[in-house]
Amino acid sequence: EIVLTQSPGTLSLSPGERATLSCRASQSLTSSYLAWYQQKPGQAPRLLIYGASSRATGIPDRFSGSGSGTDFTLTISRLEPEDFAVYYCQQYVSSPWTFGQGTKVEIK
Amino acid sequence: EVQLLESGGGLVQPGGSLRLSCAASGFTFSSYAMTWVRQAPGKGLEWVSPISGSGGSTYYADSVRGRFTVSRDNSKSTLYLQMNSLRAEDTAVYYCAKAGGFYCGAGSCYCDYWGQGTVVTVSS
Numbered sequence: 001e002i003v004l005t006q007s008p009g010t011l012s013l014s015p016g017e018r019a020t021l022s023c024r025a026s027q028s029l030t031s032s033y034l035a036w037y038q039q040k041p042g043q044a045p046r047l048l049i050y051g052a053s054s055r056a057t058g059i060p061d062r063f064s065g066s067g068s069g070t071d072f073t074l075t076i077s078r079l080e081p082e083d084f085a086v087y088y089c090q091q092y093v094s095s096p097w098t099f100g101q102g103t104k105v106e107i108k
Numbered sequence: 109e110v111q112l113l114e115s116g117g118g119l120v121q122p123g124g125s126l127r128l129s130c131a132a133s134g135f136t137f138s139s140y141a142m143t144w145v146r147q148a149p150g151k152g153l154e155w156v157s158p159i160s161g162s163g164g165s166t167y168y169a170d171s172v173r174g175r176f177t178v179s180r181d182n183s184k185s186t187l188y189l190q191m192n193s194l195r196a197e198d199t200a201v202y203y204c205a206k207a208g209g210f211y212c213g214a215g216s217c218y219c220d221y222w223g224q225g226t227v228v229t230v231s232s
Contacts, residue, residue, distance in 0.1 A: 030214075033218075037153075045153065047218065047219060050220070092214065092218050093214055097212075098155070099153040099154070101152050
């Protein structure tokens, strides 16, 4: 099973700041089969990024994904008030498809 | 517009059964794999069970294998999850989600649309 470790657990930032979230895999993810999701309290997750760097439909360009192999990053260039949420990475290289434990981006 | 609407959740005693449904619209249902993902209270996301577009290929997380059965009716654009021998640790919000391809395999098993979830509580 591929284990995904996200860091930090919590990120305290102000609106307008840049957020950098990390996701590290226990083994190399071939073809960068990694996705990022955003989840707000009481809501379902929303797909932000797939294929490590492709934005999903309707996702603003302030969200970007990068990385390969075992190290991946989600960057939010300038935080908007609606971006404060929990973010999960997920690998889809092999079953069982696994999620990271999440990073909470909170208002400082 | 893609819409996924789950139903069937509720309170059930340990050892009991529930059947979840997910009605889909806004896309060609039979062309895409579907999956169930759950989230225990205050916890992260756990993949439960995907099923291919035809229904011929399924997968189960170790935690539910032998107790849960995923199925679909493409004529009704509906996904199901039959849950038997329920345990307290199955308590969660259950989401249905659309996968990125016909099979939930390498390269396509990410979830591009999600339902709002249905709550399952297993307690005596």
